[in-house]
Amino acid sequence: MSEKRRKRHECILGLVQERGVMSVGALAETLGVSMQTIRRDIDLLCEGDTLRRRHGRIELDAQHLNTPFDQRTATNPIGKQAIGEAAAELIPDGATIFISIGSTPLSVARALHRRTKLTVITNNLSAAMALSDETSNRIILPGGELRLPDRDILGDEVVEFFGRYRAEYGIFGVAGVEEDGSLLEFHTAEVSARQRIRENSQVSMLVLDHSKFGRLAPAAGENISDIDHIILDRPPKAAFTPLIEDISDRVILAESELA
DSSP states (O other), X not given: OOHHHHHHHHHXXXXXHHHSEEEHHHHHHHHTOXXXXXXXXXXXXXXXXXEEEETTXXXXXXXXXXXXXXXXXXXXXXXXXXXXXXXXXXXXXXXXXXXXSSHHHHHHHHHGGGOOSXXXXXXXXXXXXXXXXXXXXXXXXXXXXXXXXXXXXXXXXHHHHHHTOOEEEEEEOXXXXXXXXXXXXXXXXXXXXXXXXXXXXXXXXXXXXXXXXXXXXXEEEEEGGGOSEEEESSOOOGGGHHHHHHTGGGEEEHHHHHO
């Protein structure tokens, strides 16, 4: 199998694991290849026990099926909790913050439960609910359709929504990081929303666990070197050591902070 096809297969698996189910047409459009190419890829991928084809869609096999967001939230809970606590230490009472979609930004929201008088601007409904018990907080949400089961809102309206505000801190995750530091997402809408958050924040904070390094996704955005604080649970695999050394003055290793 060629390297190009192998990477495409990894992207297909990642997309379906992220969303639970995707149509053949949506996969072809997202990856920028023909329907015929995607169908050949699906034929090979469905030979295993992870994916299955059903009525023009590809989905996780029943034994692997779970609510995608809840499944991601349950992955590496100790590392994500450490990341959340380390990020929360940088944010004072009364701050205005952006919080993006994703399970690791949600961990930051949960860790902020001790803060008061926050202004929270987010398209992550789970993060909004996590901070709603503190009645001194102000929480601002965009309009639009709630994407299930992720419990978030995406689209052009969200990019415009984030464009209307300015914040002291912008907190966001990422689907994957390449060896050159490129930040990857599964959809261009996620890239656009993240970029707008970063542009309109005084301090940008990327929160991600070590498993995101080397994880493939089709939509590329800015570079990790553009971020003010990069908060990890622990160092990524050796191939990424040069990248981390280049930005070491901005990297916080959360599990080391707790040790």
